[in-house]
Amino acid sequence: MPVSAPGAVLRHEDWLVRRLLRHPVRIVPLGFLVAILLGTGLLMLPPATEEHRITPFLTALFTATSAVSVTGMVVVDTPDYWTPVGLVMITVLTQVGGLGILTGGTLVILLVARQLGLRNRLLVQAETAEFGIGDVRRLLLRIGLTMLVCEAVMTTVLALRFVLAYDYSPGRALWYGFFHAVQAFNNGGFSLYRDNLTGFAHDGWVTLPLAFGSIIGGLGFPALFEATRSWRRPGRWTIGTKLTVWGSLVLLAVAFAVLLAAEWSNPRTLGSLGWEGKALAAFTQDAFVRTGGFNTLDITGLDEASYPLLIALMFIGGGSASTAGGIKVATFFLLAFAIWAEVRGEPDVTVGRRRAATASQRQALTVALLSVALVVAGTVALILLTERLSYDRALFEVTSAFSTTGLSTGVAPTLPPAGQLILIALMYIGRVGTLTLGSAIALNTRRRLYRYPEEQPIVG
Template sequence: MLTLPAPARRLPRRRGIAPAQAIALGFGAAILVGTALLMLPFSSRSGVWTNFVDALFTSTSAVCVTGLIVVDTATYWSPFGKVVILLLIQLGGLGIMLFAALIGFALARKLSVRSRIFAGTETKSTGVGDMKRTAIGILITTVIIEAAVATVLFVRFWTGYDYDVGRAAWHAVFHAVSSFNNAGFALYTDSLIGFVSDPWICIPICIAIILGGLGFPVLRQLRKEFRNPLHWSMNTRIVLVATLVLLTLGTGFTVVVEWDNPGTLGPLDPASRMLAGFFHSVQARTAGFNSVDTSLMHDETWLVTDVLMFIGGGPAGTAGGIKVTTFAVLLFIMWTEFRGGTAVNVFGKRLSRSVHREAITVVIVALAAVMSAVIAILAMTDLDLDRVLFEVVSAFGTVGMSTGITADLPAAAQLILVLLMFLGRLGPLTLGSALALRQRQTAYELPKERPAIG
């Protein structure tokens, strides 16, 4: 009897790790390393071990450039612990994959295709061949802006507040890095309330926050074609216009509502009130510093701040939120529907239909995450909805502003905020892609049908 050979067994195809998965794993690894370092006795000023939840929360807040804290940065952490936080902020701001690509370039003098793709996913760059210049350009831009802001702050701390050279330099560098990366960590127990009337401190920090929040693609195009606005991309135009509008509206609303509030702007002179209102509006772009007591603001200000924090800054930068481009796309879609149009046109160009779906998906996922967290924390505590919503949106938007309830939350609620900070930094679609096991493509389309809307 003739026995036929068994058919060769087909080996399963090995799948490489997707860029989004690599970014999520990179951020997760950095958070765990930071947690381990912050737990060590010499990371705390008292020399005791820091419990896991506090260390994890602080590490996540630093890597995800948020700024929410459960222990006082100024008094709890030792110099070593503060340096660890500063490094985690810088690492999270640049992006884990971009950092890895830069290290690989320094060692091997070249970027692999995989490293370029990873860095491109993090920086939203187009074109694999351009990643080498993009990575170097991002690093140079970061160093220049942080150095410039640190220089101004150093001079002010040294000459205006009688800091010695070492202390002035340390405070200048820390707050320059924290501001450009939209982190919001401060070396003062009351954040920057002590400098509420000092434009030489507040304005440089605001400039760094705004530049970081614009996003690297916008900064790059402005550097190359600042005098040729007709050549600006749709992304650059949307980010700049939306940033200007939101900053103006946020400043005006805060100043008007809080003008006579004795707990915030009331005790200040008119010029300082305007400065504090502008400063608060800038912080809502996901920075997280505060120059007045946020917990004493009116409920209306909290709600508007919630909206600003949820929107966030520009894509591919150091800001969080759903991004101003996502918010603007939804507005343009709505305006087109109101006018009965068929195509969404933005600044003389037609918007791709895939962008419609992406924007809607981002907003739905973000709203689901925020609402789920609010419901869960309300069930765990007896806190008011206003404060819980503010805290949750601040965590998801990687902002860091707080009404003062973070440290008093139960450990389970703090872990929910940790997950929100992680989700907010990576972005709903990026995290969803990282968690997806595979992508399925169908070879057919189903017949169309239109349900009733509204």
């Protein structure tokens, strides 16, 4: 029987590596899947739970998927069910997931640029600011340093506040500060408190650092680096940075005003607070709702008018190549500019005196429509599995899972196994789906040497 030479095995492995790099969009889903499976196995170990028993597979899978996809949705009470060992595992999975999203998303952009033609390559490189293919090492170091600095600042502020205002021991204060700092920057949403952050709704020293950390982590490094480098000349920002930064500010302002007005007199949320407390709680909840995952207001106590706002914000999400989920801010506002140009009869879609590429508009429309279809399908499936679940609650849970936000009305723990599997699939698809889909569409862009005759069908 012939035996393969060692060189043949090495050549086969090299071939696999080259094939993966030839299609970089395959690496991201595979990497997240491996991390989820490893996390599931670790969380099933007896030392991870308070009862020191093997965690049920579905519970471990749900928690691992939620942590790696930085969602924060839970089916068990986090502080009561998991031991410190289990909580450390969740923290590590969240950090790995967040760092993987940031580096993976940014590197896929660069790898996509590498495989496009010269014209499209220059367009993509314009969106990644000063970073090129040869700057990967410097880019990764900058991403890691930014993450560590932000988390260190939040940990310090929270730890000092817990010691000075709540009489925590230094060790406990440091652990609580670090855990929530990691969750905030990575937009995870796991909390060591049974009521999440509702007990700190009036304390800006706790909620504001976490809110700003969530916002920074949700901007995305392409936009964050360019905005900080050229903050004095915002007019020179690329279209992607303009849509992400200014769009995020618009969403924060509008959502703050609407949420404050809707919940002002609601005794279950803002009604019992003074005007300063109401403004603080509304702003922080507004910041967390776009995939941050924490809640300073009781989600089950919200007025019915607030749910459509939260669902819309979760669906939009944060910036591209960020720890946030959703269809992304740039996608939403690019479609808004396209609609505005069509209403005005403009031949081009312009953003800040720059013309948006037609291919980008088509990609944004594809991502948005497929995401809508996925959310609708998930909602219908969840309702069919649980006949007593109302449409608005099902839509809220499905959108929260798909956008990797993690906010919940308390439905997830009561779902049957099939319903929890649907949320698991949505968390995974929502995390890797939009990035993979966008990259795949970009890589599939090709230029024909011929064009068919044009027709204009009646629309509407």
